[in-house]
Amino acid sequence: xxxxxxxxxxxxxxxxxxxxxxxxxxxxxxxxxxxxxxxxxxxxxxxxxxxxxxxxxxxxxxxxxxxxxxxxxxxxxxxxxxxxxxxxxxxxxxxxxxxxxxxxxxxxxxxxxxxxxxxxxxxxxxxxxxxxxxxxxxxxxxxxxxxxxxxxxxxxxxxxxxxxxxxxxxxxxxxxxxxxxxxxxxxxxxxxxxxxxxxxxxxxxxxxxxxxxxxxxxxxxxxxxxxxxxxxxxxxxxxxxxxxxxxxxxxxxxxxxxxxxxxxxxxxxxxxxxxxxxxxxxxxxxxxxxxxxxxxxxxxxxxxxxxxxxxxxxxxxx
Amino acid sequence: xxxxxxxxxxxxxxxxxxxxxxxxxxxxxxxxxxxxxxxxxxxxxxxxxxxxxxxxxxxxxxxxxxxxxxxxxxxxxxxxxxxxxxxxxxxxxxxxxxxxxxxxxxxxxxxxxxxxxxxxxxxxxxxxxxxxxxxxxxxxxxxxxxxxxxxxxxxxxxxxxxxxxxxxxxxxxxxxxxxxxxxxxxxxxxxxxxxxxxxxxxxxxxxxxxxxxxxxxxxxxxxxxxxxxxxxxxxxxxxxxxxxxxxxxxxxxxxxxxxxxxxxxxxxxxxxxxxxxxxxxxxxxxxxxxxxxxxxxxxxxxxxxxxxxxxxxxxxxxxxxxxxxxxxxxxxxxxxxxxxxxxxxxxxxxxxxxxxxxxxxxxxxxxxxxxxxxxxxxxxxxxxxxxxxxxxxxxxxxxxxxxxxxxxxxxxxxxxxxxxxxxxxxxxxxxxxxxxxxxxxxxxxxxxxxxxxxxxxxxxxxxxxxxxxxxxxxxxxxxxxxxxxxxxxxxxxxxxxxxxxxxxxxxxxxxxxxxxxxxxxxxxxxxxxxxxxxxxxxxxxxxxxxxxxxxxxxxxxxxxxxxxxxxxxxxxxxxxxxxxxxxxxxxxxxxxxxxxxxxxxxxxxxxxxxxxxxxxxxxxxxxxxxxxxxxxxxxxxxxxxxxxxxxxxxxxxxxxxxxxxxxxxxxxxxxxxxxx
Numbered sequence: 005x006x007x008x009x010x011x012x013x014x015x016x017x018x019x020x021x022x023x024x025x026x027x028x029x030x031x032x033x034x035x036x037x038x039x040x041x042x043x044x045x046x047x048x049x050x051x052x053x054x055x056x057x058x059x060x061x062x063x064x065x066x067x068x069x070x071x072x073x074x075x076x077x078x079x080x081x082x083x084x085x086x087x088x089x090x091x092x093x094x095x096x097x098x099x100x101x102x103x104x105x106x107x108x109x110x111x112x113x114x115x116x117x118x119x120x121x122x123x124x125x126x127x128x129x130x131x132x133x134x135x136x137x138x139x140x141x142x143x144x145x146x147x148x149x150x151x152x153x154x155x156x157x158x159x160x161x162x163x164x165x166x167x168x169x170x171x172x173x174x175x176x177x178x179x180x181x182x183x184x185x186x187x188x189x190x191x192x193x194x195x196x197x198x199x200x201x202x203x204x205x206x207x208x209x210x211x212x213x214x215x216x217x218x219x220x221x222x223x224x225x226x227x228x229x230x231x232x233x234x235x236x237x238x239x240x241x242x243x244x245x246x247x248x249x250x251x252x253x254x255x256x257x258x259x260x261x262x263x264x265x266x267x268x269x270x271x272x273x274x275x276x277x278x279x280x281x282x283x284x285x286x287x288x289x290x291x292x293x294x295x296x297x298x299x300x301x302x303x304x305x306x307x308x309x310x311x312x313x314x315x316x317x318x319x320x321x322x
Numbered sequence: 323x324x325x326x327x328x329x330x331x332x333x334x335x336x337x338x339x340x341x342x343x344x345x346x347x348x349x350x351x352x353x354x355x356x357x358x359x360x361x362x363x364x365x366x367x368x369x370x371x372x373x374x375x376x377x378x379x380x381x382x383x384x385x386x387x388x389x390x391x392x393x394x395x396x397x398x399x400x401x402x403x404x405x406x407x408x409x410x411x412x413x414x415x416x417x418x419x420x421x422x423x424x425x426x427x428x429x430x431x432x433x434x435x436x437x438x439x440x441x442x443x444x445x446x447x448x449x450x451x452x453x454x455x456x457x458x459x460x461x462x463x464x465x466x467x468x469x470x471x472x473x474x475x476x477x478x479x480x481x482x483x484x485x486x487x488x489x490x491x492x493x494x495x496x497x498x499x500x501x502x503x504x505x506x507x508x509x510x511x512x513x514x515x516x517x518x519x520x521x522x523x524x525x526x527x528x529x530x531x532x533x534x535x536x537x538x539x540x541x542x543x544x545x546x547x548x549x550x551x552x553x554x555x556x557x558x559x560x561x562x563x564x565x566x567x568x569x570x571x572x573x574x575x576x577x578x579x580x581x582x583x584x585x586x587x588x589x590x591x592x593x594x595x596x597x598x599x600x601x602x603x604x605x606x607x608x609x610x611x612x613x614x615x616x617x618x619x620x621x622x623x624x625x626x627x628x629x630x631x632x633x634x635x636x637x638x639x640x641x642x643x644x645x646x647x648x649x650x651x652x653x654x655x656x657x658x659x660x661x662x663x664x665x666x667x668x669x670x671x672x673x674x675x676x677x678x679x680x681x682x683x684x685x686x687x688x689x690x691x692x693x694x695x696x697x698x699x700x701x702x703x704x705x706x707x708x709x710x711x712x713x714x715x716x717x718x719x720x721x722x723x724x725x726x727x728x729x730x731x732x733x734x735x736x737x738x739x740x741x742x743x744x745x746x747x748x749x750x751x752x753x754x755x756x757x758x759x760x761x762x763x764x765x766x767x768x769x770x771x772x773x774x775x776x777x778x779x780x781x782x783x784x785x786x787x788x789x790x791x792x793x794x795x796x797x798x799x800x801x802x803x804x805x806x807x808x809x810x811x812x813x814x815x816x817x818x819x820x821x822x823x824x825x826x827x828x829x830x831x832x833x834x835x836x837x838x839x840x841x842x843x844x845x846x847x848x849x850x851x852x853x854x855x856x857x858x859x860x861x862x863x864x865x866x867x868x869x870x871x872x873x874x875x876x877x878x879x880x881x882x883x884x885x886x887x888x889x890x891x892x893x894x895x896x897x898x899x900x901x902x903x904x905x906x907x908x909x910x911x912x913x914x915x916x917x918x919x920x921x922x923x924x925x926x927x928x929x930x931x932x933x934x935x936x937x938x939x940x941x942x943x944x945x946x947x948x949x950x951x952x953x954x955x956x957x958x959x960x961x962x963x964x965x966x967x968x969x970x971x972x973x974x975x976x977x978x979x980x981x982x983x984x985x986x987x988x989x990x991x992x993x994x995x996x997x998x
Contacts, residue, residue, distance in 0.1 A: 029929065045438035052442045056449050061512060064645070066853045067452035071464055073505035075445060077498035078472055080884070081891050085494070088895040120898060125480040138480065173490060174472065175438055175479030 026186035031095040038090045038181045046176035086179040098187045105194040109155040117141035124172040130164035155191040163187040192316045197279030225249045260305035264297040288312045298322045338437050343380040349474040353448050365418040372425040387429050417450045437478045501887050508880040511857045531569045534581035540740040546779040553775045556603035566620035569762035571634025577678040578726050580759045589633030599657030607648045619653040626650045648854045659795040671756030679727040686752030696755040707803040714805035742800040743784035756789040765812045771843025911980035912957045
């Protein structure tokens with residue numbers, strides 16, 4: 005029985021995948037890709053209509069016939085509304101910020117209601133998981149909905165198969181469609197590991213003396229940049245100026261740190277990459293210039309957000 | 323652009339909020355209102371407080387009652403219905419229970435699913451209204467009820483997204499109407515009932531003919547202006563003197579009351595010679611009587627509905643007529659009924675109480691001694707009514723219970739048709755002439771709208787039949803001897819106290835009368851074409867449409883029709899969706915620019931933004947580069963930087979620039995550049 009169920013699920017997945025190969029944005033919901041089935045409540049309603057039909061026949065009651073047929077006709081018409089509610093919907097953009105494995109990946113989907121129809125009571129999910137609430141999109145407008153997913157493994161993470169569904173207008177039929185965008189998101193290695201950040205290496209040829217935003221010798225003042233620690237604001241100097249003034253120090257540990265896989269003893273590659281990811285984060289946070297060597301790639305030494313991203317990206321794709 | 327909050331909502335978690343519960347309470351109340359007219363008062367006394375409680379609860383956002391309270395209330399509802407009706411099924415008990423349980427269901431609507439089940443059952447409740455009445459007013463109510471219900475469905479299905487649910491509901495119903503009409507006309511109807519009607523089915527007891535007749539009973543009926551039956555004469559209207567509508571025949575007399583009893587059923591059925599007299603076909607729509615007789619033009623031969631003639635030649639259906647019924651009868655006017663009288667029937671037709679009314683018996687005995695022929699005795703009696711100062715009145719003086727015939731014949735000399743028919747039949751039996759009382763209606767009034775005639779309860783009448791050798795049962799109407807105008811012109815023209823008749827029975831012909839007749843005409847059309855639309859009428863309709871003979875053709879036509887209508891609806895929706903409602907002039911101007919570029923061979927790719935597009939074309943057509951890039955920059959700023967979009971001057975400038983942008987066809991060089 006379980007095997008049968010698994011087989012059925014596989015068949016279903018294969019069917020969906022065959023019908024919806026990954027495609028580039030923007031994706032438009034086409035007429036032939038909208039599926040529709042009665043909801044459980046729709047089945048209950050159908051049974052009820054049957055009972056009403058029998059009752060009307062039994063009592064030869066014309067008004068009861070009229071009501072039964074009218075409700076049945078509304079159900080049939082609603083099926084077409086449910087279908088048309090999805091057709092022509094466009095997925096215009098997907099935005100997802102890279103995260104570390106194990107964190108929550110948030111996909112921001114920009115849905116656009118093309119044409120002159122309001123799109124009603126849409127619900128978006130990653131093929132059934134993590135459904136959003138119901139949203140309406142006004143004609144010609146777009147709306148961002150977010151779905152969330154736990155990033156399980158590092159590397160390129162494909163956008164999950166999206167299921168857009170709606171029970172509009174009367175809840176008797178559910179129309180749905182699958183969209184498979186080819187968008188990918190970088191997932192960094194899990195940020196983990198307990199090893200201390202290595203000290204600056206003795207290899208002076210590859211290090212540079214640079215003024216660093218550390219905690220030692222006072223170098224002078226500069227303007228505040230968002231993200232600066234409030235501890236280093238020079239309040240007296242700031243009072244004399246229109247802007248906040250920061251005190252700048254030279255770091256005593258001014259030699260760059262090299263982060264490389266061979267510094268780590270563990271045999272598990274993922275654990276090593278996790279430790280490197282963590283070092284990158286720690287090094288960036290503590291204002292140390294750092295270089296990364298992974299596989300044959302050498303990055304840095306440098307620091308700043310762009311360098312951090314480049315390093316993490318290299319680790320993700322290693 | 324707006325951003326929706328992410329919720330880890332599962333499929334059914336969009337539970338109705340308080341305002342939605344409020345709307346569900348209102349929906350149930352609206353659907354249940356007409357039931358207040360016929361359900362017992364105690365059911366209302368239970369249901370109304372529960373609904374009021376839930377209304378206030380939803381308004382104040384009280385939590386829903388707990389499981390035990392709900393269980394106790396549901397058990398109490400069952401108990402109350404069982405105590406009140408002695409059962410929980412059947413029409414009134416079932417509907418009462420449904421109303422109570424739906425009111426209680428309001429207390430446990432926790433999920434989308436609960437709300438949907440509640441609404442489905444409320445649809446069912448709406449259908450039960452029509453068991454009690456199928457008037458035009460109820461048809462209007464069907465529309466209102468469906469409108470409210472579908473709006474509630476829309477409301478529940480779109481939880482959390484506010485909208486004009488009533489508007490959507492009206493739209494859905496309007497689009498569904500043609501499909502519904504098609505289903506109504508073509509969906510195969512099978513003759514009911516399938517499982518038999520509960521004994522309390524149909525309307526409540528109505529005024530009308532009953533199984534007995536005592537002084538005063540028809541007088542009361544004469545005060546009811548309600549319609550008893552509507553008739554259509556297929557072979558042309560019969561003359562007024564022949565408009566006798568035969569109802570139950572009463573054989574038994576107990577000194578005061580004439581009645582019909584079960585012993586009558588054992589008598590042999592009446593035999594009507596079909597080749598005597600003239601044949602008349604009449605279509606009759608009978609209002610519910612809750613009795614088994616079918617009224618027909620005197621004397622009926624057969625009807626197109628399952629029925630038989632009983633011993634009194636009354637057309638009798640298999641079951642009580644509990645709802646309006648339409649049938650076609652064939653009657654023989656002036657035919658011979660029961661040429662030979664069976665001995666048992668003869669005994670029945672002569673039976674009188676052992677004693678009572680001695681003066682009438684004495685009179686009859688004198689006639690019996692004086693005349694040899696029964697026909698002479700009949701004449702003697704009619705002569706007496708004609709010559710003595712008998713009065714035809716709605717308000718005769720009271721008579722004693724044990725001597726009603728004596729008092730009427732010799733003292734009061736005033737009465738309504740039941741007095742005359744009863745006394746005459748008594749005299750005939752006492753004089754040895756087999757006789758019986760026939761009740762029914764006499765007269766008919768032509769409707770002012772529509773081709774039909776009305777017979778009202780106020781036309782109720784009683785007359786006698788005597789059996790004469792060689793002629794069979796002969797109708798004798800003693801009332802006609804007293805008030806000849808009664809037969810020709812109706813009660814209103816012949817009664818001495820006309821003002822006590824009901825308004826409609828007086829047939830005054832003034833404006834209000836005409837309005838009433840118009841309304842009756844509309845109702846008659848409604849009854850005839852809508853309510854009576856069943857298996858028979860459907861078959862006739864199908865023959866008319868050329869779809870007769872088996873269910874194959876109609877079903878095919880139905881399927882094709884429904885599919886075609888739904889396709890029309892679908893196209894309609896798509897057409898509406900095609901219309902671009904984005905009337906922003908900036909967008910329209912930019913689209914026009916893109917369209918112009920497309921025409922000269924530079925279509926915009928689906929993934930290109932305005933700037934990327936402009937840059938690409940600029941590289942191909944350096945002559946357009948400046949204008950195009952400037953347009954793209956303006957467009958992007960107007961469109962995506964909201965603080966500029968509000969400046970009308972910028973918008974106007976962009977629109978003007980876009981309008982004047984008229985790119986020429988690409989030259990040879992640029993074409994080469996485009997296709998390297």
